[in-house]
Amino acid sequence: MQDPSQWALFLDIDGTLIDLAETPESIVVPAGLPADLHRLSARLGGALALVTGRALPFADELFQPYVFPIAGLHGSERRDATGMTTRVEVGAEFETLKAALAREAQQWPGVLIENKGAAVAAHYRRAPEQREVVEAAMERYLDMAGEDFTLQHGKMVVEIRPARASKGHALMAYLNEAPFQDRKPIAIGDDVTDEAMFRVVNELGGHSIRISETPAETVAQSTLPSASYLRSLIHRFAAETVRPE
Ligand SMILES: O=P(O)(O)OC[C@H]1O[C@H](O[C@H]2O[C@H](CO)[C@@H](O)[C@H](O)[C@H]2O)[C@H](O)[C@@H](O)[C@@H]1O
Numbered sequence: 001m002q003d004p005s006q007w008a009l010f011l012d013i014d015g016t017l018i019d020l021a022e023t024p025e026s027i028v029v030p031a032g033l034p035a036d037l038h039r040l041s042a043r044l045g046g047a048l049a050l051v052t053g054r055a056l057p058f059a060d061e062l063f064q065p066y067v068f069p070i071a072g073l074h075g076s077e078r079r080d081a082t083g084m085t086t087r088v089e090v091g092a093e094f095e096t097l098k099a100a101l102a103r104e105a106q107q108w109p110g111v112l113i114e115n116k117g118a119a120v121a122a123h124y125r126r127a128p129e130q131r132e133v134v135e136a137a138m139e140r141y142l143d144m145a146g147e148d149f150t151l152q153h154g155k156m157v158v159e160i161r162p163a164r165a166s167k168g169h170a171l172m173a174y175l176n177e178a179p180f181q182d183r184k185p186i187a188i189g190d191d192v193t194d195e196a197m198f199r200v201v202n203e204l205g206g207h208s209i210r211i212s213e214t215p216a217e218t219v220a221q222s223t224l225p226s227a228s229y230l231r232s233l234i235h236r237f238a239a240e241t242v243r244p245e
């Protein structure tokens with residue numbers, strides 16, 4: 001990487017840093033990844049953030065003992081580089097809605113409901129035949145949730161999340177703060193939700209990269225074939241020693 005002090009790096013988690021798995025809980029964090037990210041972050045002067053659909057506490061656990069700036073729930077919650085967290089608050093009615101969804105989902109064999117606090121996901125990876133049922137139901141629950149929420153499609157998943165946020169907004173917020181400001185952004189992701197980051201990055205003259213084995217509909221400027229390929233690049237860049245001026 002030429003002159004790391006010019007760049008800020010924004011990384012998605014599932015499907016980008018970590019291989020996809022059957023269920024949200026069964027992902028495996030490769031042994032060296034947290035330390036590689038820590039070293040890479042140091043090379044970038046701390047200008048490395050994770051931008052994910054996961055809830056922030058879950059994402060944090062994956063990379064222990066290191067603590068990174070993280071935007072969770074597709075940008076609905078965000079911890080900055082000083083450790084301060086901001087989040088979109090949702091009302092008590094959303095708890096009632098999630099409970100009703102979880103009850104109804106018991107009738108959909110193989111479908112998993114992931115309760116993420118201010119967002120909820122319905123996963124049909126283990127039951128692809130349930131896709132239409134799940135999508136129709138999530139539209140119905142979205143109507144009940146109201147206009148503060150939106151539907152987020154992903155890989156074998158449909159989510160209801162706060163509408164007032166996106167990964168693009170989260171990335172912009174980081175770029176207005178130290179140590180990200182005055183740097184060119186690089187965003188790497190693998191999914192529909194990451195396109196919001198790519199658009200912002202493209203407008204700012206940065207670099208957008210989509211992880212995709214096959215050609216994907218994307219605004220990203222380039223692609224990488226797999227999460228494991230990206231991890232090998234991260235390992236290499238993390239290990240490079242900083243050349244003296
Ligand atoms: O923005 P990301 O960090 O990529 O998170 C997106 C969603 O990832 C998770 O679901 C996806 O990964 C699971 C584990 O590999 C997989 O089983 C599922 O089919 C995928 O959709 C996570 O569970 C969601 O909460 C995230 O929004």
Ligand SMILES: [Mg+2]
Pocket residue numbers: 012013014015016189190191
């Ligand atoms: Mg992803």
